[in-house]
Amino acid sequence: MSDEKQYNKVIINKGPRGWGGPLLIEPKPGKDLIYCVTGGGIHPVAQYIADLTGGTAFDGFNSKRDFEEIAVAVIDCGGTARVGVYPMKGVLTVDVHSTKPSGPLFRFIKEDLFVSGVSQEQIQLVDGNGPVPEAANSVSSAEKVEQVKEVVEEAKEMVEETVEEVKETVSEAKNEGKKRSGFMKWLLGDN
Amino acid sequence: MTQSTLKYEGTVTAIGPFVQEFLDHKIIVLFGLNAPEELAEFAILQDGTSLKEEIEAGDQVCIDETCFEILAVGEVANENLKNLGHLVLKFNGHHEVEMPGDVCVVDQDLPPIEVGTVFKLLGRT
Numbered sequence: 001m002s003d004e005k006q007y008n009k010v011i012i013n014k015g016p017r018g019w020g021g022p023l024l025i026e027p028k029p030g031k032d033l034i035y036c037v038t039g040g041g042i043h044p045v046a047q048y049i050a051d052l053t054g055g056t057a058f059d060g061f062n063s064k065r066d067f068e069e070i071a072v073a074v075i076d077c078g079g080t081a082r083v084g085v086y087p088m089k090g091v092l093t094v095d096v097h098s099t100k101p102s103g104p105l106f107r108f109i110k111e112d113l114f115v116s117g118v119s120q121e122q123i124q125l126v127d128g129n130g131p132v133p134e135a136a137n138s139v140s141s142a143e144k145v146e147q148v149k150e151v152v153e154e155a156k157e158m159v160e161e162t163v164e165e166v167k168e169t170v171s172e173a174k175n176e177g178k179k180r181s182g183f184m185k186w187l188l189g190d191n
Numbered sequence: 192m193t194q195s196t197l198k199y200e201g202t203v204t205a206i207g208p209f210v211q212e213f214l215d216h217k218i219i220v221l222f223g224l225n226a227p228e229e230l231a232e233f234a235i236l237q238d239g240t241s242l243k244e245e246i247e248a249g250d251q252v253c254i255d256e257t258c259f260e261i262l263a264v265g266e267v268a269n270e271n272l273k274n275l276g277h278l279v280l281k282f283n284g285h286h287e288v289e290m291p292g293d294v295c296v297v298d299q300d301l302p303p304i305e306v307g308t309v310f311k312l313l314g315r316t
Contacts, residue, residue, distance in 0.1 A: 037227060039274025060227045061275070067229075078267045078292010080279045081213075081220045085229055097267060097291055104212045105233075 007032065007054045009126040012072075017098035018117020020109070024126065025092060027055035027071040035060050037086075038076040038096070045096050046074035048120050067091055079103065087113040094118050196314035198246055199272060201239025203308040207232040217283065217301060221310065223276020237310055239276055245269040246294070246312050252280060253311040257302045261312075263288045263295040278310075 013022045027034075034053070036046035037060040050057035055071050072092045075082040077099060084105020086093040090113070098117035101109035115122075204224065209232050213220050222234040246269060250261045265288040271277040277292075284298030 037230070039270060039277075061225045064228055076267070076270075078265055078271055078279060079290025080218060080281075080292060081222075081230060081233055081277075085233055089229060099290055102290055104216045104218065 005029070005032070005054050008052060010049060010052050010123050011126050012049075012094055012115050012118055013122045013124075014115050015098055015117025015119060015122050018095075018115065018122075019098070019100040020111045020113075021115025023072070023092050023094065023112075023115050025049060025053060025055075025072045027053045031069055031071055032056050033058045033065060033070045035065065035070040035073045035091070037061065037073055037082055043074055043076060043096060045094065045118055045120065045123070048123060049074065049094075052123065052125055081105075083114070083116075084108050195251070196244060196316060197311060198244045198250065198314050199239050199242050199310075199312040201237030201276065201310050203235055203237050203304060203306050203310070205231065205236040205306065206304065207234050207236075209233045210235055214301060217281065217298075219278075219280040219282075219301065219304070221276065221278040221280070226275070226277075234277075235304060237276060239310070242269065242273040244314060246272070246314075248286075249315050251313045251315075252294070252296055253309075253313060254302045254304060255308055258313070259296040259299060261294060261296050262286045263293070265291040265293040267291045268294050 007027045009024060009026045011022050011024050014020055032055040034046045034050040034055045034057045036042050036057060038046070042057045042059055046057050049055065049072060058065060067089050070091050072094055073086040074094045074096065075086065076096045077083045078097060079099040080103040083095055083099050084103050087110065088105055088108040093114045095116040096118055100116065201221070213233065220234045221237050222230055224236055224238055226234055226236060246261065246264055248261055248263050251258045252261055262284065263286055268278065271292055278294060279292050281293050281295050282298055282301060283295055285295040288295055
């Protein structure tokens with residue numbers, strides 16, 4: 001990591017069985033820790049967020065840091081303790097397991113602080129300023145292309161339907177001998 | 192009790208100031224000694240280090256001399272215990288876990304827990 005860090009933002013959505021979010025993760029100087037509180041060192045999801053954003057992956061089980069330094073906490077909580085503790089402290093929290101608000105601290109678990117069921121596929125760069133790492137693996141890229149194609153197809157269909165409707169309306173208006181201005185008024189919702 | 196296997200053992204070394212929040216819901220949250228401070232506040236810290244064999248429904252959890260039957264074990268409970276000394280015991284009598292980290296035991300009153308209390312997880316055979 002260089003001294004002059006360039007940070008990128010990522011947006012993190014809930015996984016297929018997850019809850020909460022989306023969360024915008026925005027590391028800044030002095031607040032760039034990707035605080036990992038999982039078993040077995042830095043979790044791949046925490047490392048991925050760090051790689052994408054330029055933040056610093058940090059193992060919460062190794063030593064203590066102030067919450068003010070934490071851009072996001074990554075947990076592998078089974079649903080009772082960690083899911084509540086970090087949101088309670090006001091720390092943005094990503095659970096790799098598909099948990100939902102529960103446990104005695106459930107009232108602190110809010111959609112703007114917590115997202116669950118997260119794997120790499122749910123993490124995306126927000127702007128194009130930073131390099132997109134190769135790690136944005138081909139499978140998810142291919143899936144994204146498919147998703148975009150679907151959206152484009154849907155949009156095409158919608159446009160075609162709308163064009164047809166407008167055509168029909170125009171011909172109806174013509175048939176009824178209505179003035180064009182009347183049709184425009186209708187189109188603008190003035191009637 | 193018939194002969195049983197000791198799967199895990201730990202002695203309580205500290206009790207966080209906010210543990211009662213969980214005990215009131217009949218939930219015991221254990222963590223290993225390296226838990227970050229913010230988690231230690233809500234947890235009972237214990238010094239167990241090795242899970243000899245994965246726990247499963249039908250096993251027993253013993254808190255000092257009082258033992259309770261384990262009814263259900265969540266899919267990440269063993270992983271939590273192995274990696275973090277972390278265990279969530281819910282005394283709710285449920286045979287299916289609500290959350291993946293849960294270990295459900297019979298719905299009974301919790302015994303007193305203090306520094307020095309020994310937790311044991313015992314297999315059936």
